[in-house]
Amino acid sequence: xxxxxxxxxxxxxxxxxxxxxxLRKNLQEKGxxxxxxxxxxxxxxxxxxxxxxxxxxxDFKIGVMEADIDGDVDAERITxxxxxxxxxxxxxxxxxxxxxxxxxxIKEFDIDNLDLLILENVGNLVCPxxxxxxxxxxxxxxxxxxxxxxxxxxxxxxxxxxIAVITKIDTLPVFKFDIDLCKxxxxxxxxxxxxxxxxxxxxxxxxxxxxxxxxxxNKYLLS
Amino acid sequence: xxxxxxxxxxxxxxxxxxxxxxLRKNLQEKGxxxxxxxxxxxxxxxxxxxxxxxxxxxDFKIGVMEADIDGDVDAERITxxxxxxxxxxxxxxxxxxxxxxxxxxIKEFDIDNLDLLILENVGNLVCPxxxxxxxxxxxxxxxxxxxxxxxxxxxxxxxxxxIAVITKIDTLPVFKFDIDLCKxxxxxxxxxxxxxxxxxxxxxxxxxxxxxxxxxxNKYLLS
Numbered sequence: 001x002x003x004x005x006x007x008x009x010x011x012x013x014x015x016x017x018x019x020x021x022x023l024r025k026n027l028q029e030k031g032x033x034x035x036x037x038x039x040x041x042x043x044x045x046x047x048x049x050x051x052x053x054x055x056x057x058x059d060f061k062i063g064v065m066e067a068d069i070d071g072d073v074d075a076e077r078i079t080x081x082x083x084x085x086x087x088x089x090x091x092x093x094x095x096x097x098x099x100x101x102x103x104x105x106i107k108e109f110d111i112d113n114l115d116l117l118i119l120e121n122v123g124n125l126v127c128p129x130x131x132x133x134x135x136x137x138x139x140x141x142x143x144x145x146x147x148x149x150x151x152x153x154x155x156x157x158x159x160x161x162x163i164a165v166i167t168k169i170d171t172l173p174v175f176k177f178d179i180d181l182c183k184x185x186x187x188x189x190x191x192x193x194x195x196x197x198x199x200x201x202x203x204x205x206x207x208x209x210x211x212x213x214x215x216x217x218n219k220y221l222l223s
Numbered sequence: 224x225x226x227x228x229x230x231x232x233x234x235x236x237x238x239x240x241x242x243x244x245x246l247r248k249n250l251q252e253k254g255x256x257x258x259x260x261x262x263x264x265x266x267x268x269x270x271x272x273x274x275x276x277x278x279x280x281x282d283f284k285i286g287v288m289e290a291d292i293d294g295d296v297d298a299e300r301i302t303x304x305x306x307x308x309x310x311x312x313x314x315x316x317x318x319x320x321x322x323x324x325x326x327x328x329i330k331e332f333d334i335d336n337l338d339l340l341i342l343e344n345v346g347n348l349v350c351p352x353x354x355x356x357x358x359x360x361x362x363x364x365x366x367x368x369x370x371x372x373x374x375x376x377x378x379x380x381x382x383x384x385x386i387a388v389i390t391k392i393d394t395l396p397v398f399k400f401d402i403d404l405c406k407x408x409x410x411x412x413x414x415x416x417x418x419x420x421x422x423x424x425x426x427x428x429x430x431x432x433x434x435x436x437x438x439x440x441n442k443y444l445l446s
Contacts, residue, residue, distance in 0.1 A: 040264045041348050041377065042369025069349065071375045093379065095318065095349035123376065125264050126292065126318035126347050145368035145391070146265025152294045153346065154264060156316065168368070174397050 016131055020099035023134030027117070033217045034117045036135035038157065041123030043143040044167040046074050048200040049120060053082040055210035060115040060217060065089055065105050067097050067122050074120065085109065096127035099134040116217060125150065129157040136220060137213075139163040144171045148182035151189050158189035163196065165209060170199040239354055243322035246357030250340070256440045257340045259358035261380065264346030266366040267390040269297050271423040272343060276305040278433035283338040283440060288312055288328050290320050290345050297343065308332065319350035322357040339440060348373065352380040359443060360436075362386040367400045374408035381412035386419065388432060393422040 027034050039045050046066075053062055064086035066074040075088035087108045089101060102119065109117075119135065121128040140161035142150055145168060151158040158164060164186050166179060183195050194212065198205035250257050262268050269289075276285055287309035289297040298311035310331045312324060325342065332340075342358065344351040363384035365373055368391060374381045381387060387409050389402060406418050417435065421428035 040346075040369075041373055042263065042366075068376050070378050071372075073372065073375070093353070095347070122349065123263075124318070124347055124349050126345065127350065130316070143265075143368065145366065145394070146263075149294075149296070150264055152296070153291050155293050171368070171394075171397055174394055 013130065016098050016100070019103070020132035020134040023099050023103050024136065027134070027136070030111060030114075031221060032111070032114050032117055033137070033220050034119070034133075034135045035137045035139055035213070036119045036121060036128075036133045037139050037141070038121045038125075038128045038161070039123060039141035039167075040125050040143070040146055043123070043141045043146065044200055045120050045123070045141055046077060048141065048165065048167060048198065048206070049118065050078060050081045051200045051203065051206045052210050052213065053078070053084055053118070055206065056116065056214060056217075057082060057084055059214060061113055062116045062118065063087075063109045063114045065102070065117070065119045067091060067101075067120060069093060069095075069122060091122060095122055095124050096131045097121055097133055098131055102133050115221065125154040125157045129154075129160050137162055137216060139165065141165045141167050142182070143168045144175050144177045147175070148177050148179070148185065151182065151185035155189050158186050158193065161190070161193060163209075163212070164193050166195065166197045168199060168201070169197050169204065170202045236353065239321050239323070242326070243355035243357040246322050246326050247359065250357065250359070253334060253337075254444060255334070255337050255340055256360070256443050257342070257356075257358045258360045258362055258436070259342045259344060259351075259356045260362050260364070261344045261348075261351045261384070262346060262364035262390075263348050263366070263369055266346070266364045266369065267423055268343050268346070268364055269300060271364065271388065271390060271421065271429070272341065273301060273304045274423045274426065274429045275433050275436065276301070276307055276341070278429065279339065279437060279440075280305060280307055282437060284336055285339045285341065286310075286332045286337050288325070288340070288342045290314060290324075290343060292316060292318075292345060314345060318345055318347050319354045320344055320356055321354055325356050338444065348377040348380050352377075352383050360385055360439060362388065364388045364390050365405070366391045367394045367398050370398075371400050371402070371405035371408065374405065374412050378412050381409050381416065384413070384416060386417050386432075386435070389418065389420045391422060391424070392420050392427065393425045 067089040075086040290312040298309040
């Protein structure tokens with residue numbers, strides 16, 4: 001990549017980081033916990049989120065932002081299957097969300113009636129990791145069909161995520177995927193990342209993950 | 224996305240398009256056909272390329288460029304399994320290749336001893352579609368585990384690809400994936416896109432795809 005492009009990108013990132021810090025602080029003052037969910041296309045983000053929201057909605061007032069380059073199916077599906085309010089964000093071709101885009105989208109919610117805000121970012125293992133959305137927690141999903149080597153190839157995504165979820169473990173008999181090796185690769189990128197293994201389809205591991213999130217949210221809301 | 228960012232991006236794209244046109248013309252003068260292969264992380268790019276190269280190498284002198292944000296495994300694997308020269312390109316965090324990056328990488332090959340250049344782009348369904356690499360053919364892969372709805376969510380990738388390959392069809396019994404519906408969605412984005420279905424693992428459909436590529440390459444080299 002030539003020098004000029006890199007310089008331009010750095011400036012954009014600096015501006016975005018400033019806006020993200022501001023947004024994080026504003027949400028904190030309003031007592032809202034914000035989770036940013038990232039993964040490749042088709043890793044099972046919407047399916048897992050549906051299960052998690054149905055588990056967590058008895059304890060928290062939840063709002064969901066679904067980001068896609070195009071298409072309206074995810075927001076509609078989330079609200080239909082969970083009953084919580086959701087909005088669709090179109091990125092007009094962009095491969096990630098910026099903190100500014102999140103701030104604009106949040107205005108669509110009844111903000112005084114929220115404890116927990118969940119963003120399903122654009123399906124992409126690269127760019128969303130570079131752009132701080134203003135979230136309090138980054139959670140990334142890696143599906144079994146993608147392969148256990150992904151932490152070697154997409155280092156930043158695993159580095160910035162405090163929680164990594166290995167999804168679609170019901171398909172383990174079909175793919176060569178070594179969970180222990182994958183965990184080792186993830187911890188090379190970030191030794192503190194908590195790794196969970198789930199099958200949203202078979203409802204395996206979802207309760208454990210929801211409990212871990214509940215603990216983090218409660219700790220934050222009480223602090 | 225704010226106005227400033229969009230403007231910056233447009234300038235980068237205009238410069239890249241110019242460089243790509245120049246590169247495409249230079250390769251044409253040297254009688255080299257250039258294929259750009261794009262897909263999500265873990266869609267099976269390297270595995271399919273290995274099979275295709277082993278089929279095509281008797282007819283063409285092939286060189287392979289493997290682009291990744293980090294990691295050296297793919298180039299090593301390609302050369303080990305096919306015997307053709309390959310080089311690894313590290314993008315230093317960037318989510319796509321630019322035409323300039325390709326031009327720089329090509330210098331590493333014995334250029335007078337090549338008919339066919341294959342680029343495995345960074346695993347990403349978004350940004351690589353925006354940046355013309357200077358290729359003569361864009362080929363994209365969509366794996367069955369990702370789901371048949373992806374052409375609705377990542378329109379540009381399907382629009383710019385003349386060949387779309389549905390991979391990992393041996394896993395069809397495990398996933399809800401409607402091939403006919405997927406083809407319909409793909410043709411909404413580009414009615415001329417040729418769609419192939421393969422399982423590189425089970426060596427199904429690879430010969431048909433290799434023959435289609437052979438036809439395109441020969442047509443180009445004889446023109």
